[in-house]
Amino acid sequence: MTPNTAKVSGDPYEVLCAFLKKESGLIIDAQKRYLVESKMQPIIRREGLNGFHGLVDILINNKSAPLAKEVVETMTINETYFFRDKVPFDKFSQVVLPKLIETRPAYKTIRIWSAACSSGQEPYSLAMILDQMKAQLGGRRVEIIATDLSEAILAKAREGLYSQFEVQRGLPTPFLLRYFDQKGDKWQIKESLRSQVQFRRLNLLGDYNAIGNVDVIFCRNVLIYFDNAGKREVLAKMRRNLANDGFLMLGASESVLGTSTEFVADPMHRMVLSPADANLGAARRPAVAAPATPAALRAAILAG
Structure with a gap:
């Protein structure tokens, strides 16, 4: 030796x-x-x-x-499927997106981050919802950034090619017919939808600066694999990238209770949380692209 x-x-x-x-x-x-x-x-x-x-x-x-x-x-490759757990996607279309449309000027791009996106079913599910709500968006531009640690799984996600088994899990038949092309015994997401998602490699324990400010973060069924210190680190960094009136959506079995003091429950919606102290948060957590305005600080987490 x-x-x-x-x-x-x-x-x-x-x-x-x-x-x-x-x-x-x-x-x-x-x-x-x-x-x-x-x-x-x-x-x-x-x-x-x-x-x-x-x-x-x-x-x-x-x-x-x-x-x-x-x-x-x-x-670190985790199971995923289209419209997994359904409720978070319903909340995205019924609560989150309408609120962003209401509060954002038409010229401002709405940015969505799908963290730990695995083989792409989550960001593509979001892209389908956005296409379905095109009229409500009123011409607004929307960006979807999807990240994962695995280069191999990101390559699969970019290709958007799925087996019959994969498209049968959670995907409504009308969506399969509208948004996919059949390729032999597999199905591929149409190019028009694939082009709406930017796939990038990112370690959640690393630097988020390349992501920039976002309005919505999907980080579902990921924190359950971290210890409390790791969860606190990820949540604190995501808060810095999240718009002051943005939304973070966790998985059904995930909670920040006993882990992070960043958020408190909002009684208006099931499992919605906001910053525990807006003014203190402004001092501790400057925005990625611009300084935070204390009076405007508001963030929410939606958990499926």
Whole structure:
């Protein structure tokens, strides 16, 4: 062993979990061991490694950056499907978008960020809703930015090509016929819709400056994989990018209770939260593109 090479000691599974937390914020408990092992086995076999010990040796000693990236991406790809859980999309069309149309001048672009977008079903679902509400938008320009940690899954999202099984999950038949072209035994999102979504790689533990200010953030079914410190970090950074009267939408099983003091419940809508202290928030959280105006501070979280 050379002086610069660390020796793998202890349970290699625990070492791998620590590596994943450091690189992506992903928290994996002991009960997920079978899942992790099943996802790692194809990599271990392909590389001819000596089981988990061989894989962990490569990771902790930085012997292969591409392999380390592949391991992280393999473990951070989450399940998704069109119009998942339905309620957040109903709230987007019935509450969020009408409010933004009411408060935004016609010349101002409405910007939506789909964080941890996986294979693209969420941002494409939003694009379909926007097309359905074209008349209400009155010519307003809308941008959808979709980000994920995995380059491989982003490539799939950009292509917008889905199996019969994938389009059957949550997608209404009229939407399939209107917004997809059949390609053999698969279905591809029409170019007119694909062009409305900008896919970018982003680590939620990294820098959000490239995203800029946004009016709506979808960050659903993601925080459940972070510990409390990771959740607080992500929420604090997202607040800096969120417009003062914008909306953040979490998953049905997610909550900021006991994790973040940034928000308090708004009684007007189910599971809507606003900043706990607007004036203090203005001092702590300057906007990304321009200083925040204390009197105007208002943010909301919609949780499905």
